[in-house]
Amino acid sequence: MVDIEWPLLRAPLAALVGALIISTLLIIASGYFRDRMAEDYRLNNQKFLEVSRKYLSVDEDELIIKELYPRFVNLYRRGIVGEEKRLDWVEILKNAAATLKLPGLRYEITSREAHSPAFPLVPGPYQINTSTMKLELGLLHEHDLASLLQDLDEKAPGIYTVKECTLKRAQNVVAENPDKENVTAECDLLWFTLSLASGEKISL
Amino acid sequence: MISSLRSSFSAARRRALCIASDGVSVYQWEKGGISDPLVFDVDDVGLANFERYLRETPKVPIYLMVDVVEEEYRHESIPHLYGSDRQAVIERKQAWFFRGTPYCHVMMQGREAEGRRDDKLMFTAIINPDIVTPWVRLCTQNKVALAGIYSLPILSASLLAKMKVPSRNVLLVTMQGSSGLRQSFFNDRILKMSRLAKLPRLGTVPFAPYILGELGKFERYLTSVQLLKAEPLDTYILAHGDSLDQLEQACRNTETVRYHLLDVGDVARRLGIHGVLTTPFSDHIFAHLLLRTEPKNHFASNEERRYYTLYQTRAGLYAASVIALLGSALWSWFNLIDGVSNRQLARDAVQKAMFYQARYDREKGRLPPTVVSPADIKTAVDIVDTLTQHKAAPLSRMGVLGQALAGFPTLRLEEIQWTVSTDLQAGAGAATPQAPPVPDKGQAASYYEIAEITANVYPFDGNYRAALDQINRFGEVLLSKYQAHSVTAVNLPLDTRSSAQIRGDTKDVSIHEKAEFSLRVVFGAEDANG
Numbered sequence: 208m209v210d211i212e213w214p215l216l217r218a219p220l221a222a223l224v225g226a227l228i229i230s231t232l233l234i235i236a237s238g239y240f241r242d243r244m245a246e247d248y249r250l251n252n253q254k255f256l257e258v259s260r261k262y263l264s265v266d267e268d269e270l271i272i273k274e275l276y277p278r279f280v281n282l283y284r285r286g287i288v289g290e291e292k293r294l295d296w297v298e299i300l301k302n303a304a305a306t307l308k309l310p311g312l313r314y315e316i317t318s319r320e321a322h323s324p325a326f327p328l329v330p331g332p333y334q335i336n337t338s339t340m341k342l343e344l345g346l347l348h349e350h351d352l353a354s355l356l357q358d359l360d361e362k363a364p365g366i367y368t369v370k371e372c373t374l375k376r377a378q379n380v381v382a383e384n385p386d387k388e389n390v391t392a393e394c395d396l397l398w399f400t401l402s403l404a405s406g407e408k409i410s411l
Numbered sequence: 412m413i414s415s416l417r418s419s420f421s422a423a424r425r426r427a428l429c430i431a432s433d434g435v436s437v438y439q440w441e442k443g444g445i446s447d448p449l450v451f452d453v454d455d456v457g458l459a460n461f462e463r464y465l466r467e468t469p470k471v472p473i474y475l476m477v478d479v480v481e482e483e484y485r486h487e488s489i490p491h492l493y494g495s496d497r498q499a500v501i502e503r504k505q506a507w508f509f510r511g512t513p514y515c516h517v518m519m520q521g522r523e524a525e526g527r528r529d530d531k532l533m534f535t536a537i538i539n540p541d542i543v544t545p546w547v548r549l550c551t552q553n554k555v556a557l558a559g560i561y562s563l564p565i566l567s568a569s570l571l572a573k574m575k576v577p578s579r580n581v582l583l584v585t586m587q588g589s590s591g592l593r594q595s596f597f598n599d600r601i602l603k604m605s606r607l608a609k610l611p612r613l614g615t616v617p618f619a620p621y622i623l624g625e626l627g628k629f630e631r632y633l634t635s636v637q638l639l640k641a642e643p644l645d646t647y648i649l650a651h652g653d654s655l656d657q658l659e660q661a662c663r664n665t666e667t668v669r670y671h672l673l674d675v676g677d678v679a680r681r682l683g684i685h686g687v688l689t690t691p692f693s694d695h696i697f698a699h700l701l702l703r704t705e706p707k708n709h710f711a712s713n714e715e716r717r718y719y720t721l722y723q724t725r726a727g728l729y730a731a732s733v734i735a736l737l738g739s740a741l742w743s744w745f746n747l748i749d750g751v752s753n754r755q756l757a758r759d760a761v762q763k764a765m766f767y768q769a770r771y772d773r774e775k776g777r778l779p780p781t782v783v784s785p786a787d788i789k790t791a792v793d794i795v796d797t798l799t800q801h802k803a804a805p806l807s808r809m810g811v812l813g814q815a816l817a818g819f820p821t822l823r824l825e826e827i828q829w830t831v832s833t834d835l836q837a838g839a840g841a842a843t844p845q846a847p848p849v850p851d852k853g854q855a856a857s858y859y860e861i862a863e864i865t866a867n868v869y870p871f872d873g874n875y876r877a878a879l880d881q882i883n884r885f886g887e888v889l890l891s892k893y894q895a896h897s898v899t900a901v902n903l904p905l906d907t908r909s910s911a912q913i914r915g916d917t918k919d920v921s922i923h924e925k926a927e928f929s930l931r932v933v934f935g936a937e938d939a940n941g
Contacts, residue, residue: 223735258767287795324801369804
């Protein structure tokens, strides 16, 4: 076994350990300084790029405000952006049932919930929401359904799509009596609204 | 003398200890050259002084060089072996040639030209270890690093190389003040034999005849052992002053011997030795050569070199410390440069951001206030446009189905389940079709309108073939005339698939009033738009 004279090696070993500690501290400290400055630069540069982009897009913003802001206000008033107008929907349904003399109309509107469309859509800062309107109709003729949907299209504030609809023959012999149901229909309508994903309210 | 040594040796990094029969000299390497020697007598007083010297001076490594008569040479060929086998053969030979001395060295001198092509080796040893051992022991006792024990004749090969001697057979003749007349014979610059002769005090005998007489003896010896063959011998003699003058007058070239007389001072200058050498002796030259070239150890054992190994380890550790510090300092410097550069860039970015922010605020002041940013206004409008484009309603497809059914008065509609989906397989009846689907048109759509029709053949006369034919033709009309994407039978009046089971009774003559069936009709959204 090799007889190592540790006393002779003590000083250089201590020097090496000291040097390694100092080196490590130097590298860590300088690395921290470098990373910190790099992060500062990244953040400030990001701010600069953002503000310069905004500055360069002022003209475009002006054009958007001029052309699209009226539409945006209209969407807000129609209950597509912001809060939905459920009361208007109900009133229009009742009026349509009366006008069309529908033998039967039952409705149910579910609570609003977040929705992810199956087709590609860039939501930006918005959350897309839907409320499902379930309609159970007794119809004299299938065209009554068309008339009801047309009324909703023209008068109801909002935008919707028909998710599914079932029409069923109510009886074998067509009745001439307008109070009798010849066809029954069950339809689910999705009413869309946009709100800010951040939860902030949009109010004009 | 000793009291001033500490300051004198403080800058020394290595030193040469030259052992000869008449004295032991110590040279210190300072500032790229060597100092004048300290000389110790070869007796107990000299050893005591040397020990005091070692105690009182820094423990810088010692290169011990031996120039004594008791160095012997043997030439031997051994089989060409490797590793431990070769080492065993060499050790056996050394034990045989030089019994009782640990100071042995072997030099590979090429291979035989014929036969097994054995290795040609020259074995050399200091046959009287007592010449060296006391000095080495003192070094070890005082924990002074002994780099190695060297042979002056072997070292003189590097002197030939430095002098760029072109000759094949060379006899190098040097005089050392403390040892004598050293004659070393080289063939192709490889040491073959060396001899040390006594050198009388200068002026006590005719110098040149004495030297030439000793050379003659050695030449005859070389011829007798067949080391010197029928080629001329170039004899290089290093001397100075009167000795050189005497040799120049006495040396006469013959066919077999050519003399080359060199001034020790000239050789020293060529080797880069500082100062002027004014004696015919070459001790200084060899000490300089030893400390400058730092050759590999010749004779010292590992145990004797133990403190040198420790010294190297210490030096390595210190070097590693310095490298670590320098490396980290360099690395940190680059980090610092990066950091400072990024800090400056960050400050520039802040300035530029403030500049553009001020201009943006001023420009934005011109615009009317909006509840969301203009970009978000555009996003909202785009979303609503997209939702409007994908708005679906069942009426147009139901109208299409009504028109198609008008051409088939015997088919009576009971129920339509309409749905819209991006999934072609959506809908309740998709999972269990009872008949092979009518081939679809193979066009992909962004979304599909799917209608599951429940109907019946009415009136039904029990003719399943005619009923199925009606249903098939209805499906074909939907595909061809009304651009249905696909039409699949979910239920048929009679399931004719091979995998299905058919059960009936030919005696049963009752006929159902109607034959019920259901179809799954898929329309692509583009078809509707188109």
